[in-house]
Structure formats: C-alpha cells, structure tokens
Amino acid sequence: MSVRAEAMPEVLQDVAPIVLPGHTYESISRAISDVVLERPMPRQWWACLGVGVALLGMLGASTAYLFWMGLGLWGINVPVGWGFAIVNLVWWIGIGHAGTLISAILLVFNQDWRTAINRFAEAMTLFAVMCAGIFPLIHVGRPWVVFFIFPYPNTMALWPQFRSPLLWDVFAISTYFTVSLLFWYTGLIPDLATLRDRAGKKIAKQIYGFFALGWRGSAKHWFRYEMAYLLLGGMSAPLVVSVHTIVSFDFAVSVIPGWHTTIFPPYFVAGAIYSGFAMVLTIMIPARKWFNLYDFITDRHMDNMAKVMLATGLVVLYGYMNELFYAWYSGNDYERFMMYNRAFGPYGWAYWLLLLCNGVAPQFLWIRKWRTNMVLLFIWSIIVNIGMWLERYVIVVTSLARDYLPSSWDHYSPTAFDWMAYVGSIGLFLTMMCLFIRFLPMISIFELRHQQHQVDHGEIA
Amino acid sequence: MAEHAINTEVPKIHGLVAEFDDPEQLLKAAEAAYRAGYRQMDAYSPFPIHGLAEAIGFRKTYIALFTLIGGLTGTVAGFVLQYFATVIHYPYMASGKPFNSWPSYMPITFEVTILFGAFAALGSMLALNGLPQPYHPIFNAKRFERASSDGFFLCIETDDSQYDSGATRDFLQGLNPVEVSEVLD
Numbered sequence: 001m002s003v004r005a006e007a008m009p010e011v012l013q014d015v016a017p018i019v020l021p022g023h024t025y026e027s028i029s030r031a032i033s034d035v036v037l038e039r040p041m042p043r044q045w046w047a048c049l050g051v052g053v054a055l056l057g058m059l060g061a062s063t064a065y066l067f068w069m070g071l072g073l074w075g076i077n078v079p080v081g082w083g084f085a086i087v088n089l090v091w092w093i094g095i096g097h098a099g100t101l102i103s104a105i106l107l108v109f110n111q112d113w114r115t116a117i118n119r120f121a122e123a124m125t126l127f128a129v130m131c132a133g134i135f136p137l138i139h140v141g142r143p144w145v146v147f148f149i150f151p152y153p154n155t156m157a158l159w160p161q162f163r164s165p166l167l168w169d170v171f172a173i174s175t176y177f178t179v180s181l182l183f184w185y186t187g188l189i190p191d192l193a194t195l196r197d198r199a200g201k202k203i204a205k206q207i208y209g210f211f212a213l214g215w216r217g218s219a220k221h222w223f224r225y226e227m228a229y230l231l232l233g234g235m236s237a238p239l240v241v242s243v244h245t246i247v248s249f250d251f252a253v254s255v256i257p258g259w260h261t262t263i264f265p266p267y268f269v270a271g272a273i274y275s276g277f278a279m280v281l282t283i284m285i286p287a288r289k290w291f292n293l294y295d296f297i298t299d300r301h302m303d304n305m306a307k308v309m310l311a312t313g314l315v316v317l318y319g320y321m322n323e324l325f326y327a328w329y330s331g332n333d334y335e336r337f338m339m340y341n342r343a344f345g346p347y348g349w350a351y352w353l354l355l356l357c358n359g360v361a362p363q364f365l366w367i368r369k370w371r372t373n374m375v376l377l378f379i380w381s382i383i384v385n386i387g388m389w390l391e392r393y394v395i396v397v398t399s400l401a402r403d404y405l406p407s408s409w410d411h412y413s414p415t416a417f418d419w420m421a422y423v424g425s426i427g428l429f430l431t432m433m434c435l436f437i438r439f440l441p442m443i444s445i446f447e448l449r450h451q452q453h454q455v456d457h458g459e460i461a
Numbered sequence: 462m463a464e465h466a467i468n469t470e471v472p473k474i475h476g477l478v479a480e481f482d483d484p485e486q487l488l489k490a491a492e493a494a495y496r497a498g499y500r501q502m503d504a505y506s507p508f509p510i511h512g513l514a515e516a517i518g519f520r521k522t523y524i525a526l527f528t529l530i531g532g533l534t535g536t537v538a539g540f541v542l543q544y545f546a547t548v549i550h551y552p553y554m555a556s557g558k559p560f561n562s563w564p565s566y567m568p569i570t571f572e573v574t575i576l577f578g579a580f581a582a583l584g585s586m587l588a589l590n591g592l593p594q595p596y597h598p599i600f601n602a603k604r605f606e607r608a609s610s611d612g613f614f615l616c617i618e619t620d621d622s623q624y625d626s627g628a629t630r631d632f633l634q635g636l637n638p639v640e641v642s643e644v645l646d
Binding site (some may be wrong): 024025157158159161168172173179184190198211214215216218219220221224226228231235236242247249332447453 | 514551568
C-alpha cells in the first residue's frame with residue numbers, strides 16, 4: 001500500500017528524502033544503538049538533565065510544602081476553583097496526543113514518514129500524561145485519599161459518580177496511559193533485543209535481555225507481532241480521539257457560559273494534536289542536532305509535522321470563530337457577555353495573545369521556507385505551545401470568574417506556588433525525556449531497517 | 462554417578478541453520494525448503510519480511526480473535542460495573558436521572574473496552590509466541606547476534622520427519638547461503 005517512488009507527484013519529489021542515501025541495515029543499527037551504548041552524552045544533554053532535575057526538585061519541594069499548608073497557597077478561589085491545575089492538566093494531555101496520533105493514526109493510514117519519529121513521540125506522550133496526572137492529584141487537596149476516585153468495594157458501600165464527566169476522565173486518562181505504555185513497549189521489544197545483542201557490558205546485556213523477553217526475530221513471531229501491533233494501533237486511534245473528547249466533556253457537559261457547546265470535542269481534539277506536534281518539534285529539533293540524526297530525521301519529517309500543525313491550527317481557529325458566532329447567534333445574554341468579557345474583560349490580554357499565537361502565527365507555515373528553517377520552526381513551536389496554554393487559561397478562567405451571578409464574581413490571579421507547580425512539571429518532562437534518550441533507542445531501529453528495505457526496492461523515497 | 466552420566470551424553474542437535482546475505486535470498490530459501498517438503502523450520506530476520514511466515518507454511522494467527530474477545534469482555538465488564546453500582550448495589554437518585562442512565566455509562570464502557578482489548582492483543586501475541594523465553598537453542602547459532610541487525614537465518618529442525626544430517630545439509634548448501642552449521646540444543 002506504500003506510495004511507489006516513481007508514482008510520487010512532482011511537487012513532492014523536490015522535498016528531502018525520507019532517509020539519506022548510503023545506509024545499510026547494519027549502519028542503521030549502529031547509528032541508533034551507539035547513542036545509547038557507545039557515545040558519551042553531549043554537553044547539551046547534561047545541561048537539559050541538570051535544568052530538568054533542578055525544576056523537578058522545585059516541584060517536589062513546593063508540592064510538599066503545599067500538602068503541608070493546604071491548597072490555599074494556590075490562587076484558586078470560590079468561583080475559579082479550577083485555575084492552573086486544570087489548565088496544566090488539559091495542556092499536558094493535549095501535548096500527549098501527538099505521540100499516539102503519530103504512532104497509531106499514521107500507522108493505520110500507512111504514512112511511511114512516521115517511522116523515524118514515532119518512538120520519540122510515544123515517549124513524549126507517556127511523559128506528558130505523567131505530568132498531566134500530577135495536577136488532579138494535587139488539586140483534590142487530599143492526595144492520600146485519592147483512591148476514592150476509583151470504583152472499589154469499600155466499607156462505606158460508596159461508589160464514584162459514574163454519570164460525571166470527571167469520573168469519565170479518570171477512566172480515559174488512566175486507560176490512555178496504560179494503552180500508550182503497552183503500545184510503546186510492544187514497539188520496543190525487537191529494539192531491546194538489538195541492544196541486548198550489541199551491548200558490551202554484562203549488566204546492560206542482562207537488563208536489555210530481560211526486557212527483550214527472549215525476542216529472536218522468528219518469522220512466526222514477526223507475523224503475530226505485526227498483527228498485534230496493527231491491532232494496538234487500530235485501538236489507540238479511536239482511544240486518542242475519545243480521551244480529549246472526554247476531557248472536553250469536563251467543560252461541555254457543565255452549564256457554564258462558554259463551556260456548554262457542542263463544538264468542544266472536535267475543537268479540543270484538533271487543539272491537542274496541534275499542541276502535540278508543536279511539542280514534538282520543540283524537542284526534536286534540538287535532539288536531531290545534538291545527536292546528529294540528520295540521516296534519519298530529514299527535513300521531510302519536519303516539513304510534514306509543520307503541515308499537520310498548520311492544518312490542525314486552522315481547525316482550532318475555526319473553533320474560535322465558531323465560539324464567537326454561536327455566542328452572538330444564540331441570542332443568549334450570558335453567552336454574549338461571556339464572549340465580550342473574554343475579549344475586553346480583565347483577562348482580555350490573554351485572549352488577544354492567544355489569537356496571535358494560534359490564529360495569526362500558524363499562517364506563516366504556509367511558506368515552505370518557514371517550515372524548513374529549523375530556527376524559525378523551533379521558535380514557532382514555542383509560540384504554539386504558549387498559545388495552546390493560553391487557550392486553556394482563557395477557557396478555564398474567564399468563564400468561571402464571571403458566570404451568571406455578578407455577586408459571585410471574583411478575580412483570579414496565580415501565585416508563586418501555581419507557577420512553581422507548572423514550571424516544575426516541565427522539569428519532570430525534561431528529566432524523563434533525557435533519561436529516555438540515554439537508555440532507550442529514540443528511533444525505532446527495526447522499523448528503520450524495514451523502511452530501508454522498502455527504500456532499496458524503490459517502494460518509498 | 463549422575464554428574465558423570467550427563468557429561469558422557471551425546472549433545473543433542475536442534476537443527477541445521479543456514480545464514481543468508483539479504484532478505485530476498487532468505488525468502489527464496491524458505492520457499493524452496495517448503496517445496497522440498499520440510500515443515501519443522503523457522504526463519505529469523507532483523508525486521509518483518511512480508512511473505513516469510515507464509516513461505517514456511519505459517520498462515521493463521523488467532524490474535525485478532527483474542528483481541529475481539531478481550532475487547533468485548535471489557536465492554537461487558539465496563540457496563541456491568543456501572544450498572545451493578547448504580548442500579549443494584551447502591552441506587553440513589555442524581556439530578557432526576559434514571560438509575561440505569563446508560564448513555565452516561567458509554568464513555569467508561571468504551572475506555573474499558575479498549576483497555577481490555579489492548580491487554581488481550583499484547584498478551585495473546587506474547588503467549589502464542591511463547592515469550593518470555595530467555596533461552597532458545599537458536600541463540601547458539603554462529604553469528605546469531607546479527608539476527609537483530611543484518612543477519613538472515615533459516616533453521617531446519619531435527620524434529621522434521623525429512624531431516625537427515627547429510628541430505629539436509631546438502632540441500633541448504635544448494636541455496637547459496639553464507640554458511641551452514643549445526644546448532645546444539
């Protein structure tokens with residue numbers, strides 16, 4: 001089903017190839033496994049790990065103090081009970097979506113260029129979901145009884161509220177994490193066998209060997225493996241759509257003005273993919289440079305990711321326009337006030353900045369030179385990350401701060417502890433990414449070999 | 462004494478293994494071996510080669526069926542959990558909704574379906590493949606560490622009814638391999 005090289009339309013032929021010429025199966029295995037087994041980590045890696053661990057320490061210390069003192073250290077108040085915690089939860093979950101999209105949806109649609117980036121993006125998914133998970137854990141206020149959210153037989157004979165989107169979220173996010181982990185590990189098994197066979201040190205051989213489960217590359221095993229991998233991809237594809245749909249239900253099922261709309265599920269899913277691809281670019285552009293992976297992650301990959309970002313960015317912009325239109329068309333005073341308040345109220349700066357980041361900035365990605373200039377693309381990916389964070393900030397804060405009754409309005413402003421939790425979660429993410437790059441192959445080696453086989457036979461280019 | 466008895470035992474042979482340079486040769490060799498009537502054999506490659514499993518006579522896998530069963534089990538489990546909790550075990554009225562508010566139970570039912578299905582897919586793949594299996598005689602083959610990088614191997618096992626150490630070796634030699642060697646069990 002792959003596109004044959006000669007059948008490719010002319011417009012695609014002048015973009016970079018999917019892999020630079022001159023590679024063999026052995027040179028691919030060596031190039032990727034040497035990053036883990038042989039080459040010392042570059043200075044930039046140590047710098048990232050250092051920053052990551054420092055921020056992680058800040059997260060730990062500030063959270064410990066927060067548990068001691070209570071949630072009053074955060075800026076949340078009575079109308080704005082959600083604040084940064086939910087903004088960050090939705091932001092991180094959204095970022096996670098790119099990994100599953102690349103690994104599952106592009107797998108099902110036979111998009112060959114996913115091969116070089118899927119492992120990296122899947123790892124990013126797992127770590128982003130971990131970062132997301134800490135926020136509800138802290139936000140419940142009493143994390144030592146957080147198991148109350150799970151349905152388990154208990155002496156109080158109580159069950160969680162199955163009719164509530166917040167409980168759907170618990171199931172969606174925990175399933176998402178588990179299935180992403182299974183999918184990621186399944187993809188890793190043959191590569192762990194490669195590391196086992198190439199590792200010099202006995203301890204490395206034993207650890208990789210343990211996790212490789214005795215994989216030996218038997219034709220029968222590959223046959224079942226490919227079937228299982230495709231099925232996991234096929235199940236992850238609707239899963240990833242369902243997860244952000246359910247996250248959007250947290251808002252859409254409520255009756256708050258600005259939240260109670262049917263556009264939320266598709267617009268949240270598009271936003272998730274948009275921010276996820278931005279984060280993949282943010283970490284892949286430097287990683288490709290520092291580990292010299294230009295042979296496998298070519299400008300084609302960057303160009304394609306930028307295109308996906310542009311397309312989903314347009315869907316997000318459509319969502320913003322839709323919100324404006326429906327606020328007016330509904331004829332509902334509260335909806336109209338909500339929209340006016342968003343643009344010209346106390347948080348208006350965030351709304352206009354968000355339109356700049358998510359509405360105006362992506363339009364530059366129509367220009368190919370912009371998409372293949374790595375410095376610009378890196379800056380643009382940061383802009384999109386900020387824009388998507390602001391989007392969640394605007395949705396959560398403006399609607400809650402001023403709902404139906406003016407007597408219950410209040411202003412929300414984050415405190416230092418809000419910022420420490422947010423920036424600290426970025427530290428957790430950085431630390432996990434650094435450890436992943438150090439100990440596991442960041443590109444799927446067996447899929448690159450398979451891709452090389454297809455390239456050698458002119459099936460893809 | 463028992464220890465001496467082990468030492469004097471003749472080492473058992475797992476089979477004859479032929480190493481090939483590239484996937485096409487391995488595929489041709491596997492097809493030739495199947496045509497020659499060999500059935501107890503396996504091919505080893507560093508990436509999936511389409512048609513290789515079929516070439517050695519392996520066509521059917523039940524993973525899709527197991528995954529379907531796993532997924533449907535999840536559907537039932539997810540729904541029954543919610544139905545039991547809200548209708549049978551502790552029914553109480555929330556926002557005037559019926560006890561069995563089945564539309565609200567769909568998201569969790571869906572998530573549990575996927576969760577069980579994913580475990581079934583990975584679990585049945587590992588179970589049918591007999592993994593984890595830390596030891597396998599094929600690891601004794603010469604240069605087999607290359608099977609996870611750029612080595613392509615075909616092994617005809619001694620269990621095969623047609624196996625004959627001389628004739629099978631000659632047959633494999635005729636397939637243009639890099640080398641043919643015996644693998645101890």
